[in-house]
Amino acid sequence: MNKHLATLMRKSDIASRLQTTTLSQRFLVGNQVTLESLLAKVVSYKTISYDKATNRKAMSYVDRFLRKRGMKTRYVEHNGHPSLYAHTRDVNFIQPTVLLAGHMDVVYAHDRDFRMQVTDKHYVGRGVLDMKFAIASYMKLVDDLKSNLKAYDFGILITSDEEITGRDGIPHFIQEGLKPKVCILPDGGFDWQIQTLSNGFLFLALTARGKNAHGSLPWLGDNAILKLTAALHEITNTFSNTPEDTDTINIGIIEGGNAANQVPDYARATVDIRYHSEERKQQIFKNIERATASRNIEVEVIENGLAAPFSLDNPMIRPFAELITTETGVAVEGMKTRASNDTRFFAGINVPCISLYIPGGKHHAEGEWIDRKSFEQFHTILGKYIESQARQP
Ligand SMILES: [Zn+2]
Numbered sequence: 534m535n536k537h538l539a540t541l542m543r544k545s546d547i548a549s550r551l552q553t554t555t556l557s558q559r560f561l562v563g564n565q566v567t568l569e570s571l572l573a574k575v576v577s578y579k580t581i582s583y584d585k586a587t588n589r590k591a592m593s594y595v596d597r598f599l600r601k602r603g604m605k606t607r608y609v610e611h612n613g614h615p616s617l618y619a620h621t622r623d624v625n626f627i628q629p630t631v632l633l634a635g636h637m638d639v640v641y642a643h644d645r646d647f648r649m650q651v652t653d654k655h656y657v658g659r660g661v662l663d664m665k666f667a668i669a670s671y672m673k674l675v676d677d678l679k680s681n682l683k684a685y686d687f688g689i690l691i692t693s694d695e696e697i698t699g700r701d702g703i704p705h706f707i708q709e710g711l712k713p714k715v716c717i718l719p720d721g722g723f724d725w726q727i728q729t730l731s732n733g734f735l736f737l738a739l740t741a742r743g744k745n746a747h748g749s750l751p752w753l754g755d756n757a758i759l760k761l762t763a764a765l766h767e768i769t770n771t772f773s774n775t776p777e778d779t780d781t782i783n784i785g786i787i788e789g790g791n792a793a794n795q796v797p798d799y800a801r802a803t804v805d806i807r808y809h810s811e812e813r814k815q816q817i818f819k820n821i822e823r824a825t826a827s828r829n830i831e832v833e834v835i836e837n838g839l840a841a842p843f844s845l846d847n848p849m850i851r852p853f854a855e856l857i858t859t860e861t862g863v864a865v866e867g868m869k870t871r872a873s874n875d876t877r878f879f880a881g882i883n884v885p886c887i888s889l890y891i892p893g894g895k896h897h898a899e900g901e902w903i904d905r906k907s908f909e910q911f912h913t914i915l916g917k918y919i920e921s922q923a924r925q926p
């Protein structure tokens with residue numbers, strides 16, 4: 534027995550004594566390309582959005598993997614955030630039939646969360662659900678098809694800043710002319726339910742100005758905090774902020790004033806509004822205008838992400854929903870998600886998106902998990918979808 538093999542066997546022995554094993558060990562022992570080994574490898578990169586260096590390493594790993602199997606790839610960076618575009622035939626072809634998209638970055642986690650754990654039913658680790666399971670599945674798909682890759686027309690786009698705005702990823706490709714017939718971007722919509730809406734968002738700053746005076750002589754001043762809070766009450770009252778309503782408002786930051794004994798001449802609030810349609814957004818703007826104009830409050834749009842509605846009847850989405858039902862028995866009725874994701878960029882150019890999570894939970898938290906069987910099923914569904922939609926004569 535050579536020394537290398539002996540080391541591997543020792544590692545395997547240790548692993549088998551653990552109730553749960555870490556995948557880096559299993560990867561060494563098996564060394565064949567499986568969904569599990571790919572997911573463990575991708576999870577092992579600590580790709581927190583701000584860590585550009587680690588995201589670069591993860592991206593080059595995926596790049597090498599895809600190129601080795603015949604994909605044409607292009608690596609780019611915007612503000613230091615790496616992205617990777619790949620196509621089965623020609624990397625300059627940015628209007629593929631199907632685009633498989635995903636983000637490599639994750640929100641902050643402890644080091645231990647990047648060693649994927651395997652239990653009877655689950656894979657546990659940061660990013661397994663949001664959304665490295667999809668990246669691993671795309672890689673496995675390319676491995677499955679490698680000898681016959683040229684018979685398919687699909688692209689893969691991996692970005693690394695979704696959790697911190699997404700501005701340095703997909704928008705640049707769209708500006709260059711990226712326009713698939715359909716985009717698969719599994720990043721929201723739980724338990725196989727394809728997302729039929731992800732809310733738009735509006736981050737606003739409201740600034741009120743007034744006049745200073747001594748705190749004991751308030752009639753000589755003009756209190757900016759009072760003006761601002763009155764306007765905020767009026768605006769907030771136009772939202773129900775109940776679970777039944779898709780539209781919400783949150784006043785996240787409020788600042789103003791320097792001393793208890795001074796009438797403040799300045800106050801500012803930062804507000805997070807979520808809305809379900811662009812028509813609704815226009816109504817919200819009217820309500821805000823009514824509450825702020827008379828009080829001379831300045832309104833600034835810090836960030837606006839479009840609402841992204843998708844119909845299950847869309848001819849590119851329906852076949853995927855049907856495959857889900859055939860493989861899992863789950864009836865797909867659609868799901869409205871309150872948070873936003875990168876599908877909003879595609880909604881802006883009328884590209885239908887298929888976004889869904891497989892059964893799993895705790896994304897953005899410790900103990901993030903996915904169901905192992907569902908992961909396999911997702912991969913089967915993806916393979917069949919690509920076979921039916923992206924295979925070309
Ligand atoms: Zn995500």
